[in-house]
Amino acid sequence: MALERGADYIEQDLQMTADGVLVVMHDETVDRTSGGSCTGAVGSMTLAELKRCDVGSWFNEAHPDRARPEYVGLQTPTLQEVFERYGAEVRYYIETKSPEASPGMEEKLLALIDSFGLHEAAASRWQVVIQSFSAASLQKMHALAPDIPLVLLGASGDEAFLESASRYAQGIGLDHGSVTGRLVEAAHAHDLVVHPYTADRPDDMRRLIATGADGIFTNYPGRLRLLLEGNG
Numbered sequence: 001m002a003l004e005r006g007a008d009y010i011e012q013d014l015q016m017t018a019d020g021v022l023v024v025m026h027d028e029t030v031d032r033t034s035g036g037s038c039t040g041a042v043g044s045m046t047l048a049e050l051k052r053c054d055v056g057s058w059f060n061e062a063h064p065d066r067a068r069p070e071y072v073g074l075q076t077p078t079l080q081e082v083f084e085r086y087g088a089e090v091r092y093y094i095e096t097k098s099p100e101a102s103p104g105m106e107e108k109l110l111a112l113i114d115s116f117g118l119h120e121a122a123a124s125r126w127q128v129v130i131q132s133f134s135a136a137s138l139q140k141m142h143a144l145a146p147d148i149p150l151v152l153l154g155a156s157g158d159e160a161f162l163e164s165a166s167r168y169a170q171g172i173g174l175d176h177g178s179v180t181g182r183l184v185e186a187a188h189a190h191d192l193v194v195h196p197y198t199a200d201r202p203d204d205m206r207r208l209i210a211t212g213a214d215g216i217f218t219n220y221p222g223r224l225r226l227l228l229e230g231n232g
């Protein structure tokens with residue numbers, strides 16, 4: 001749906017199962033999105049256990065206006081399944097979540113990127129971007145594959161944050177309320193792109209476009225696409 005609405009990238013949050021499989025899941029536990037069908041930390045469950053959780057029905061109950069029958073019984077996808085489905089045709093913006101609790105996550109992520117032939121495209125045209133709030137996780141990625149573009153996330157960024165990020169990352173992702181034109185200029189002076197998160201209201205999107213930000217995280221790519229086209 002995001003791609004149909006003109007998103008340049010689709011975002012995946014990564015967690016790792018107890019048996020070491022990378023899955024696309026925002027939360028550290030399954031509780032919020034399994035509607036009572038499961039409980040517990042993703043990292044304490046095997047992939048087989050996780051696959052038994054219904055992670056679609058809760059959405060229909062929480063958002064009856066957007067409910068669809070095909071969401072009932074949906075399973076948590078692995079990152080491999082996402083790569084298999086979308087291939088090299090789309091751009092991926094992948095976040096390592098709880099990396100300290102998931103040792104080996106970066107190596108597994110890099111191996112998957114390599115095995116799907118995405119490494120060269122990531123390096124040459126940012127087909128894949130890796131983001132994290134964990135500087136340690138990004139520094140590890142940088143050591144493993146210095147040519148993969150990295151974005152350091154933070155609530156806000158001062159000069160020390162920019163200076164530190166610029167040693168291993170190509171961009172920063174900041175809470176959109178903290179992003180100003182001056183900050184974007186300072187980041188650009190460090191050769192860092194700026195991707196504010198998460199702007200869903202057109203007013204916020206308009207303001208961020210005016211700051212010169214390089215990209216915007218949003219749950220409503222169609223709204224942003226319309227604004228960008230309206231702005232030429």
Ligand code: CA
Nearest residue numbers: 011012013095
């Ligand atoms: Ca995320």
